[in-house]
Amino acid sequence: MVILFGYIASSPFIYQKIYGLSPVGFSLCFALNALFTAFGCALSGRVGNEYNTLKIAGVGMLVFAIAVAAALMTHALLPILQVAFMGLTFMFGMSQPPANALALNAERANAGTAAAAIGASGFLMGGIVSPLVGMGDIATSASIVLLVGAVLTLVSVLAIGSLCAKGIVSHSK
Secondary structure, eight states, X not given: OHXXXXXXXXXXXXXXXXXXXXXXXXXXXXXXXXXXXXXXXXXXTTTSSHHHHHHHXXXXXXXXXXXXXXXXXHTOOHHHHHHHHHHHHHHXXXXXXXXXXXXXXXXXXXXXXXXXXXXXXXXXXXXXXXXXXXXXXXXXXXXXXHHHHHHHHHHHHHHHHHHHHTTSSOOOO
16 A cells, blocks of 8 residues: 555656646546556456465566656656556556455454454555655655555565465465
8 A cells, every 4th residue: 555655645746746747647647557556456366366466466566666766766758657657556456456355364254354454554554655755855755655665565475475375374276
């Protein structure tokens, strides 16, 4: 959720202030990225088991967070930044269904509470991340937040893999 809220909070300023897009131009870029999030969600079930999907999405988020940061730091052309954001939002979308499935599967007896905790933690991240991207230069702060979010995602995925290997969390074959 750090990735999602980091993107949502910073993208209007990145697209409109740094790249000079109009509100309509920003809306089109934002909509395209939202479509890529939906595509990632839709395709996540076709990749394999939940953990393998999370590994792919975790590595992909790190790769695309690096691409977004590089594009922002070098003031790359808008199409380059847009492709990087599309990849990042696609990988975020790809991570959500298997992450939620694994979390809820681990707490079957308390699925309602687990679902509420998942939702609340996402909004908590939004409350923490949104002000952080506005500190200082938006390109730098957004890059840092997106990179930290991607690293945290990958570390979490590796921790889930360890739990799966120990039989604490199960995933479908």
